[in-house]
Amino acid sequence: AQKITQTQPGMFVQEKEAVTLDCTYDTSDPSYGLFWYKQPSSGEMIFLIYQGSYDQQNATEGRYSLNFQKARKSANLVISASQLGDSAMYFCAMREGANTGNQFYFGTGTSLTVIP
Amino acid sequence: DTGVSQDPRHKITKRGQNVTFRCDPISEHNRLYWYRQTLGQGPEFLTYFQNEAQLEKSRLLSDRFSAERPKGSFSTLEIQRTEQGDSAMYLCASSFGMKSAIFGPGTRLTVT
Numbered sequence: 001a002q003k004i005t006q007t008q009p010g011m012f013v014q015e016k017e018a019v020t021l022d023c024t025y026d027t028s029d030p031s032y033g034l035f036w037y038k039q040p041s042s043g044e045m046i047f048l049i050y051q052g053s054y055d056q057q058n059a060t061e062g063r064y065s066l067n068f069q070k071a072r073k074s075a076n077l078v079i080s081a082s083q084l085g086d087s088a089m090y091f092c093a094m095r096e097g098a099n100t101g102n103q104f105y106f107g108t109g110t111s112l113t114v115i116p
Numbered sequence: 117d118t119g120v121s122q123d124p125r126h127k128i129t130k131r132g133q134n135v136t137f138r139c140d141p142i143s144e145h146n147r148l149y150w151y152r153q154t155l156g157q158g159p160e161f162l163t164y165f166q167n168e169a170q171l172e173k174s175r176l177l178s179d180r181f182s183a184e185r186p187k188g189s190f191s192t193l194e195i196q197r198t199e200q201g202d203s204a205m206y207l208c209a210s211s212f213g214m215k216s217a218i219f220g221p222g223t224r225l226t227v228t
Binding site: 004042043047050091105 | 157172
């Protein structure tokens with residue numbers, strides 16, 4: 001089974017609007033971390049936001065927030081007030097277990113295009 | 117230093133040649149990861165170091181691939197007898213703790 005599923009290959013959003021990128025995950029480990037990365041056309045993976053499985057509140061970082069629904073095993077990324085520079089690939093990732101060295105599992109990504 | 121660096125950024129090689137990539141992690145990060153990413157896919161795990169010890173290797177890492185991290189600082193990834201299927205972006209990341217891993221800009225390999 002896929003550890004991370006991103007079902008939206010491509011998304012479009014009007015500049016200044018909010019957009020939600022979907023991510024569901026699969027794990028039986030009670031301890032895990034969820035991550036979102038942005039990958040512009042240059043190829044570098046840019047860390048955006050982190051949510052721990054035991055965190056009570058949804059994570060927020062500036063215009064980024066993570067809508068964490070543990071029972072549904074979903075970790076959607078919300079980008080508010082979209083900007084042209086937000087156009088990029090977005091990857092959801094998970095790391096399982098208390099061992100902080102465990103590998104990251106990535107989804108297939110969502111391509112976001114911001115329309116002026 | 118302000119981030120993870122990788123060298124070279126681009127490499128074109130002929131099938132059958134050996135190539136070596138270098139990754140310099142953030143200095144205080146003790147964990148270092150190598151990932152491979154092909155077009156339209158998410159990164160796939162290759163291997164992981166904690167300090168100088170290689171603790172995990174993916175089944176994707178065939179015998180032609182070898183990675184080292186001498187003295188727990190920079191790391192090298194070598195591919196011997198390259199094949200066209202090795203063409204990909206090779207990403208290095210380093211981390212300290214649970215909350216994030218910082219990726220480098222990647223090395224794009226093209227095997228002709």
